[in-house]
Amino acid sequence: xxxxxxxxxxxxxxxxxxxxxxxxxxxxxxxxxxxxxxxxxxxxxxxxxxxxxxxxxxxxxxxxxxxxxxxxxxxxxxxxxxxxxxxxxxxxxxxxxxxxxxxxxxxxxxxxxxxxxxxxxxxxxxxxxxxxxxxxxxxxxxxxxxxxxxxxxxxxxxxxxxxxxxxxxxxxxxxxxxxxxxxxxxxxxxxxxxxxxxxxxxxxxxxxxxxxxxxxxxxxxxxxxxxxxxxxxxxxxxxxxxxxxxxxxxxxxxxxxxxxxxxxxxxxxxxxxxxxxxxx
Amino acid sequence: xxxxxxxxxxxxxxxxxxxxxxxxxxxxxxxxxxxxxxxxxxxxxxxxxxxxxxxxxxxxxxxxxxxxxxxxxxxxxxxxxxxxxxxxxxxxxxxxxxxxxxxxxxxxxxxxxxxxxxxxxxxxxxxxxxxxxxxxxxxxxxxxxxxxxxxxxxxxxxxxxxxxxxxxxxxxxxxxxxxxxxxxxxxxxxxxxxxxxxxxxxxxxxxxxxxxxxxxxxxxxxxxxxxxxxxxxxxxxxxxxxxxxxxxxxxxxxxxxxxxxxxxxxxxxxxxxxxxxxxxxxxxxxxxxxxxxxxxxxxxxxxxxxxxxxxxxxxx
Numbered sequence: 265x266x267x268x269x270x271x272x273x274x275x276x277x278x279x280x281x282x283x284x285x286x287x288x289x290x291x292x293x294x295x296x297x298x299x300x301x302x303x304x305x306x307x308x309x310x311x312x313x314x315x316x317x318x319x320x321x322x323x324x325x326x327x328x329x330x331x332x333x334x335x336x337x338x339x340x341x342x343x344x345x346x347x348x349x350x351x352x353x354x355x356x357x358x359x360x361x362x363x364x365x366x367x368x369x370x371x372x373x374x375x376x377x378x379x380x381x382x383x384x385x386x387x388x389x390x391x392x393x394x395x396x397x398x399x400x401x402x403x404x405x406x407x408x409x410x411x412x413x414x415x416x417x418x419x420x421x422x423x424x425x426x427x428x429x430x431x432x433x434x435x436x437x438x439x440x441x442x443x444x445x446x447x448x449x450x451x452x453x454x455x456x457x458x459x460x461x462x463x464x465x466x467x468x469x470x471x472x473x474x475x476x477x478x479x480x481x482x483x484x485x486x487x488x489x490x491x492x493x494x495x496x497x498x499x500x501x502x503x504x505x506x507x508x509x510x511x512x513x514x515x516x517x518x519x520x521x522x523x524x525x526x527x528x529x530x531x532x533x534x535x536x537x538x539x540x541x542x543x544x
Numbered sequence: 545x546x547x548x549x550x551x552x553x554x555x556x557x558x559x560x561x562x563x564x565x566x567x568x569x570x571x572x573x574x575x576x577x578x579x580x581x582x583x584x585x586x587x588x589x590x591x592x593x594x595x596x597x598x599x600x601x602x603x604x605x606x607x608x609x610x611x612x613x614x615x616x617x618x619x620x621x622x623x624x625x626x627x628x629x630x631x632x633x634x635x636x637x638x639x640x641x642x643x644x645x646x647x648x649x650x651x652x653x654x655x656x657x658x659x660x661x662x663x664x665x666x667x668x669x670x671x672x673x674x675x676x677x678x679x680x681x682x683x684x685x686x687x688x689x690x691x692x693x694x695x696x697x698x699x700x701x702x703x704x705x706x707x708x709x710x711x712x713x714x715x716x717x718x719x720x721x722x723x724x725x726x727x728x729x730x731x732x733x734x735x736x737x738x739x740x741x742x743x744x745x746x747x748x749x750x751x752x753x754x755x756x757x758x759x760x761x762x763x764x765x766x767x768x769x770x771x772x773x774x775x776x777x778x779x780x781x782x783x784x785x786x787x788x789x790x791x792x793x794x795x796x797x798x799x800x801x802x803x804x805x806x807x808x809x810x811x812x813x814x815x816x817x818x819x820x821x822x823x824x825x826x827x828x829x830x831x832x833x834x835x836x837x838x839x840x841x842x843x844x845x846x847x848x849x850x851x852x853x854x855x856x857x858x859x860x
Binding site: 329331371372378379380381382383385386387389390391392393394395396397398400401419420423424426427430431 | 572593594596598599601603604605606607608609610611612613614615616617619634635637638639642643644645
């Protein structure tokens with residue numbers, strides 16, 4: 265168990281990340297708030313508790329690798345990178361603008377991004393290859409892959425899940441953002457995936473199910489995943505799409521639309537963000 | 545001509561991997577249940593720890609190859625052209641090419657000469673689907689030696705490369721000593737009346753056509769162009785300027801492939817009459833390579849007829 269002070273520190277970081285997400289989206293005028301806000305807490309635990317990395321030296325050999333298979337949560341990704349110090353926070357204002365390093369979906373131009381992602385169903389395969397390569401060199405680096413639940417509808421995702429189980433990749437950990445929603449509605453209505461944990465288990469994965477907004481559970485699960493030997497681990501994080509902003513929570517329509525200025529102001533207010541965020 | 549030896553281009557792939565595997569620890573090979581027929585098996589037997597079997601799951605294999613590259617490896621992905629350049633196209637586009645990941649793709653069983661397996665297994669569109677991707681290099685070697693040289697070159701180059709090779713034995717028409725320069729055409733025969741621009745193992749038919757045309761008093765320039773992308777614009781422009789007409793020859797659909805690449809160079813430099821030998825917007829079929837070359841119009845006789853059309857168009 266992690267001590268309470270660490271949990272409180274991480275909660276504060278997550279709060280700040282959520283402010284950055286809304287702020288970047290408000291400046292961009294387009295983008296994906298829903299999945300960014302649902303994945304904020306466990307990604308905060310990952311980046312600011314678990315990950316071995318050096319924001320000053322992106323290519324540091326000892327770094328753990330993170331692949332955002334759900335590349336559309338770029339507002340979250342860039343906010344994490346800004347908070348960690350890979351990029352300047354001011355740069356978030358250029359998100360999705362012409363000439364910016366912060367593209368609509370993340371690519372290699374931005375420090376801290378290993379590879380461009382955005383076409384769903386590919387990230388875990390990249391993670392499998394990374395994990396195989398690192399293991400071949402007997403390196404201790406771990407590979408983390410952030411996935412959406414709707415992405416489990418892609419056939420190629422199951423090819424990747426199958427292979428990671430087959431190769432017994434215990435240096436690979438997936439965090440599945442199980443917010444239950446996708447663009448066309450509830451995942452269960454669009455193309456049902458339940459029982460999702462049983463499916464992953466059947467493909468030889470160690471599964472951990474958590475409340476993805478409970479910081480202590482996020483941290484514990486990430487700690488635990490590092491102890492699992494002989495098989496990869498998936499942390500299935502039950503989350504709420506749009507978490508923290510009342511009018512976005514559990515609403516599919518907020519998958520890929522930015523808040524208008526007045527909506528963004530309300531969101532920032534609800535999140536108790538500092539006044540300097542209101543500059544759009 | 546002295547007696548010609550025959551060997552499949554896929555053997556050049558298998559041998560080049562063995563050679564590079566010994567030289568460079570970073571070389572790894574991925575297979576999708578076709579390791580024997582792609583010749584990846586040879587590497588697997590020699591370096592089992594550096595071979596990864598992905599089963600019948602090409603999409604995963606392609607993006608996993610990107611991951612291996614990001615871990616510092618030089619991955620060679622081996623499967624049939626149809627299953628890689630078709631099925632896994634989005635992985636190649638978005639994961640490999642967009643981020644310019646150092647992945648090498650070996651497309652086996654290219655062209656109609658695959659024979660009895662028929663249309664499903666004959667890659668006839670792979671050059672087009674690979675050529676259209678930014679950052680991608682596309683090479684179609686003509687014989688065993690050219691394949692080997694292309695693979696050795698690709699291992700040193702950093703960036704995505706697609707190399708296409710075939711199943712059947714084809715004549716060995718180059719030598720180990722001849723230079724292989726990526727993106728540069730090789731002059732096989734010089735001539736002044738017309739140019740045949742060849743891509744891949746159909747070279748043998750082109751050489752026969754050159755001989756037949758010589759007997760008719762036509763002086764043919766024969767260029768062997770292994771690299772489809774980047775295309776040798778300079779050699780093509782020079783050929784257009786100096787011979788005034790071009791026939792492009794390939795074992796691939798005439799839409800979007802090598803001939804299209806030649807035409808793009810021609811119309812932007814020195815427009816001249818052109819004809820296209822290749823698969824004319826059809827699917828393949830079962831048969832022997834000889835039967836199929838006849839049916840789909842890829843023999844020396846067909847090339848001669850196309851040259852004569854170009855000569856007529858030149859005069860018009």
